[in-house]
Amino acid sequence: MSQNQPPPPPSGPAWGQVPPQPPMPPQPASGPKWARKRIVIPAALVILFIGVGIGSSGNDQKTAASSKPAPRVTVTETAKSDAKPEPAPTVTVTKTAKPPAVKAKPKKTEAPAPKDQVVFKVWGSAPAGVDITYGSDSDSIQGHGLPMTKTLKLKDDAMYYNVTAQLQGGGDVHCSVTVDGKTKTGHASGGYNICNAQLSGGLFGDWS
Template sequence: MSNSQLPPYQPPTAGSAPAPTGRPKWARKRIAIPASFVILFVGVVIGAAGGTDQKKTGAEAKPQPTVTVTVTAAAKAEKAAPQPTVTVTGPPKTKTVETPAEQATPSGTVVFKVWGSAPSGVEVTYGSDSDNRQGSGLPMTKTLKLDSAALYYDVTAQLSGGGDINCSVTVNGRTKTGHASGGYNICTAQLNGGFGGGWS
């Protein structure tokens, strides 16, 4: 057919059907449906990521409240260690020196005594300014007749390397005492007569 035989070209009208394309309708649906699913999936992923960022930003902007537990004084007192027991004690006990049984000293006599502990021995001397005597053994008690002319009466006891001893001399109810402890120390007790002589 020659060009002169073709009908003249008429533009499509508004109500007319679209011009056919090179692909059929079922082929277009095969591409459009999967593409719409891909676009939908990408949109969901982006939306979820954006929502998470907004949540994080909101959480960072508003800090969560902090819970503080305060232990009251009463609770601390319950867990505290028991209070110490206060013990009131009296004054310290003084060392009591054990003396031989006191006997009434007869008037006109002089009594010499030495007592205590002397494991290594003790050397005892007793008497007056004009009469010296030796004693031995613990406890020791010696009695002499009072000489009114004597100036003094005394007793000495020397330890022989250790111990703890006491000594005393008594004249007419007056008593003088002494003490020695350890080594070779000496216990001494002495009573003197009156200035004008005599032992009243």
């Protein structure tokens, strides 16, 4: 091809021409208003029935919940009694007061009889009377009254000294004889019993 040949014409539309537009799709014709109402009204009724069903189901649930019986609560109360409680028994405790301790008085110690004297004693009770004799182997003396205390001069040749007290039907008596610091005692109780106390002289001047 020679360079002087003109270029081939374009295959498209001619220069300056508007290309043809494609045809528009057919638009549906709008229906009448009454047709729209036929669609909207049934839809509204369906929604209304659904709402009523939900509400009725909620009410049924509330009614079922409220129809359940309430739990029964039993309260037990102690019956009050009008009777007054009996008073507690009175307990009296009696304590015996202890008497104050009495200090024992020291017994009077009798002065020992002189060595040259013999002492005879009789004491106690003898309601019916008592027969008393005292002395030595060589001398017997009648005594009387309770208590009785008598003295005699000690004889070197006396073999013994004694005192007797015989009850006359009852009583209780004691008797004693004392020679050179030695003492013998006796006791008698009831009936006609005899209280007897005696000291005998020994070979060496002692008394027993």
